[in-house]
Amino acid sequence: MSGSLVVVGTGPGKAELMTPATLAALAKATDLVGYGPYLDRIPPARSDQHRHASDNRAELARARQALSLAAAGRQVVVVSGGDPGVFAMAAAVFEAVETGDPAWQALDIRVEPGVTAMLAAAAEVGAPLGGDFCAISLSDNLKAWATIEHRLRSAAQADFVIALYNPASRARPHQLARAFEQLRSIKAGDTPVLFVRAAGTPEAQVLATTLAAADAASADMRTLVIVGASTTRRVGRWVYTPRSEGPAS
Amino acid sequence: MSGSLVVVGTGPGKAELMTPATLAALAKATDLVGYGPYLDRIPPARSDQHRHASDNRAELARARQALSLAAAGRQVVVVSGGDPGVFAMAAAVFEAVETGDPAWQALDIRVEPGVTAMLAAAAEVGAPLGGDFCAISLSDNLKAWATIEHRLRSAAQADFVIALYNPASRARPHQLARAFEQLRSIKAGDTPVLFVRAAGTPEAQVLATTLAAADAASADMRTLVIVGASTTRRVGRWVYTPRSEGPAS
Numbered sequence: 001m002s003g004s005l006v007v008v009g010t011g012p013g014k015a016e017l018m019t020p021a022t023l024a025a026l027a028k029a030t031d032l033v034g035y036g037p038y039l040d041r042i043p044p045a046r047s048d049q050h051r052h053a054s055d056n057r058a059e060l061a062r063a064r065q066a067l068s069l070a071a072a073g074r075q076v077v078v079v080s081g082g083d084p085g086v087f088a089m090a091a092a093v094f095e096a097v098e099t100g101d102p103a104w105q106a107l108d109i110r111v112e113p114g115v116t117a118m119l120a121a122a123a124e125v126g127a128p129l130g131g132d133f134c135a136i137s138l139s140d141n142l143k144a145w146a147t148i149e150h151r152l153r154s155a156a157q158a159d160f161v162i163a164l165y166n167p168a169s170r171a172r173p174h175q176l177a178r179a180f181e182q183l184r185s186i187k188a189g190d191t192p193v194l195f196v197r198a199a200g201t202p203e204a205q206v207l208a209t210t211l212a213a214a215d216a217a218s219a220d221m222r223t224l225v226i227v228g229a230s231t232t233r234r235v236g237r238w239v240y241t242p243r244s245e246g247p248a249s
Numbered sequence: 250m251s252g253s254l255v256v257v258g259t260g261p262g263k264a265e266l267m268t269p270a271t272l273a274a275l276a277k278a279t280d281l282v283g284y285g286p287y288l289d290r291i292p293p294a295r296s297d298q299h300r301h302a303s304d305n306r307a308e309l310a311r312a313r314q315a316l317s318l319a320a321a322g323r324q325v326v327v328v329s330g331g332d333p334g335v336f337a338m339a340a341a342v343f344e345a346v347e348t349g350d351p352a353w354q355a356l357d358i359r360v361e362p363g364v365t366a367m368l369a370a371a372a373e374v375g376a377p378l379g380g381d382f383c384a385i386s387l388s389d390n391l392k393a394w395a396t397i398e399h400r401l402r403s404a405a406q407a408d409f410v411i412a413l414y415n416p417a418s419r420a421r422p423h424q425l426a427r428a429f430e431q432l433r434s435i436k437a438g439d440t441p442v443l444f445v446r447a448a449g450t451p452e453a454q455v456l457a458t459t460l461a462a463a464d465a466a467s468a469d470m471r472t473l474v475i476v477g478a479s480t481t482r483r484v485g486r487w488v489y490t491p492r493s494e495g496p497a498s
Contacts (some may be wrong), residue, residue, distance in 0.1 A: 012362075016270035019364065024265065059492075083364075085371040087492075091379025094489035098482070105485035111372035113261075113364045113449065115268065115332075122334040123360035130340025131392075132400055134383035134409060142493035143380075147408075151381055154407035158400045160383060200362065233347070236354035240343035243308070243336075244391035 003070035005107060006077045007093050009084040009114030010041050012200025017120065022112045025077050033066040034079030034089070042079065057141075059089060063096035067104045083116035087137045087165050118163035120200030121224040125208065126238035128194060128226050133161035133241075138168075138175045145175070149182050156186035161232060161241055164225040168216065176216035176225065183227055187211055192228040192239050195219055208239060252319035254356060255326045256342050258333040258363030259290050261449025266369065271361045274326050282315040283328030283338070291328065306390075308338060312345035316353045332365035336386045336414050367412035369449030370473040374457065375487035377443060377475050382410035382490075387417075387424045394424070398431050405435035410481060410490055413474040417465065425465035425474065432476055436460055441477040441488050444468055457488060 006025045011017035026032070027045045036053035052069075054062045063078065070076045080088035090111050097104045122129045134155045140148060155162050162183070167176045183191075189212030197205040197220070207218055211227065219225055232241040255274045260266035275281070276294040285302035301318075303311045312327065319325045329337035339360050346353045371378045383404045387397060404411050411432070416425045432440075438461030446454040446469070456467055460476065468474055481490040 011268070014270070016273065017268050017362065019260070019266050019268060021263070021265035083368045085368060085376045085378050087379075090372075090376035091489050091492050094375050094379075094484055094487050095491050097487070098484040098489075109487070111376065113266065113368040113372040115362045115364060116368065119332045119334060119362040119365065123339075123362040126343050127334045127339035127360065129334050130336075130343075132383065132385045134381065134404070136381045144494065147494060151407045151409065154403045154409075155383070158403035159396075160400065160403075235343055235347040238343050238346070238358070240340050242344050243340050245393065245396060 003073040003107065004075050005066055005070040005093070006110045006112060007080070007084040007090045008077055008112045009080045009082045009088060010038055011115040012082060012117055012120035013198065014200055014202065017115050017200050019112065019114060022114060025112055028075055029077040030075045031069050032077050032079055033062055033069070038079045038081050059092040060096055063089065063092040064100055066093065067096055067100060067107065070107050071101065071104060083114040084111055085113065086116040086135065115200065117165065117199060117224045118226065121194070121196035121226060124196050124199050124204050125194050125206050127240040128192070128228060128232055129161055129163070130241035130243055131161055131229055131231060133163060135163045135165060137165040138179055139166040139172065140175065152179055152182045153186060156183050159229045161229045162227040164227065167219040167223055167225045169221050176219050180211065180214055180216060184211055187227070188230065191230070192232045192234060194226040194239060195223050196226065197223045199224055208234070252322040252356065253324050254315055254319040254342070255359045255361060256329070256333040256339045257326055257361045258329045258331045258337060258365070259287055260364040261331060261366055261369035262447065263449055263451065266364050266449050268361065268363060271363060274361055277324055278326040279324045280318050281326050281328055282311055282318070287328045287330050308341040309345055312338065312341040313349055315342065316345055316349060316356065319356050320350065320353060332363040333360055334362065335365040335384065364449065366414065366448060366473045367475070370443070370445035370475060373445050373448050373453050374443050374455050376489040377441070377477060377481055378410055378412070379490035379492055380410055380478055380480065382412060384412045384414060386414040387428055388415040388421065389424070401428055401431045402435060405432050408478045410478045411476040413476070416468040416472055416474045418470050425468050429460065429463055429465060433460055436476070437479065440479070441481045441483060443475040443488060444472050445475065446472045448473055457483070
């Protein structure tokens with residue numbers, strides 16, 4: 001039997017948000033490759049299944065390991081959280097394909113979509129992504145901070161709802177504050193800002209505030225931050241962005 | 250028993266991409282409210298379950314009907330395709346809450362996230378959403394075309410990957426061509442463009458081309474269009490956007 005590689009996302013956390021397609025891929029795998037805490041979410045399937053846990057940073061090395069295993073005939077699943085195509089492992093796998101053994105291009109590779117963090121975060125608070133929106137990772141491990149600031153300003157000027165992935169980590173404590181500064185120079189102070197921690201898990205927590213009052217210290221590594229558009233509004237305990245530009249009618 | 254309302258998305262099409270949480274909500278419902286073709290995807294659950302199918306356009310009326318049923322004590326599920334919070338029913342439900350009977354604000358309302366079309370489309374072709382990206386609906390039923398063009402230009406200038414929802418319909422055949430014109434004035438002609446039709450279904454079809462060669466006639470109502478960033482590239486039969494700004498290393 002020849003090898004294969006499937007890149008999956010486990011969703012935001014709760015088992016009920018992992019797709020059946022992903023669960024089926026995990027059950028068939030001989031080898032799971034991924035960041036340790038994501039692998040820990042997966043119930044044991046077959047007794048001959050090998051788990052290759054790695055550090056969070058080593059994405060490209062992990063992708064190469066997975067491709068090597070598939071090339072050796074194993075049924076490999078690369079495990080991300082959320083959706084594997086959004087700030088996760090799928091891009092690293094194709095980067096490894098491009099820069100690695102040319103034979104890897106002929107491998108049976110598949111990506112299974114999943115529920116990415118911003119969708120789970122939005123669902124916790126209502127429908128803040130109801131209009132045009134963008135997703136920006138605040139991590140500058142792989143891109144220049146100037147690029148991130150340019151994208152933040154462009155997104156604010158175009159009045160997108162903005163989902164901020166990786167808003168803070170121990171190695172990068174100051175970036176969210178700088179992002180808020182950029183956004184405050186363009187967007188109104190009463191723009192809704194949502195800190196959604198552990199969205200799509202039983203520990204989900206929501207802090208709804210405004211851009212003027214938003215404190216970057218409210219975010220940690222498990223937080224997704226959503227900054228509204230000019231039309232984003234609160235109704236009771238909910239926040240949503242209407243489908244239209246004008247006031248609700 | 251008091252009423253409740255859950256807003257769900259069935260995912261892109263295949264049952265294997267609907268989350269167990271959504272399936273559980275559907276099984277418990279006494280009333281399903283939604284656009285007819287989405288309701289048709291759902292296997293019959295309980296014999297006393299009522300299905301209220303409606304036209305695609307009548308989103309706000311459909312939301313009000315669902316809220317009225319919940320207020321009358323029914324267990325209501327509002328059914329969208331994809332994720333309910335992305336160009337779908339959740340925003341219409343909260344707009345109906347804001348503009349309707351004040352008692353509706355006290356209802357038990359919940360949103361269940363799902364796999365939205367751009368994630369399924371991305372998975373069909375590799376990892377084109379691997380960097381910062383935005384989602385823009387080309388429908389001008391509810392917003393001005395000038396707003397859409399401004400967002401397209403801003404997104405191109407900021408070098409986002411751009412996912413275009415609702416690229417074409419019989420009532421709006423010319424907008425995708427106008428969108429490509431806007432993007433061509435800023436982005437390079439060799440930027441990858443992907444037309445992904447019926448993503449996440451057994452009939453999925455991919456057309457990979459470039460911005461210079463992209464023909465708006467390649468899209469229909471079931472198509473999701475992805476326009477790459479400057480870094481988006483092809484490797485074999487795959488398209489991906491690297492996590493970093495520079496060339497692969």
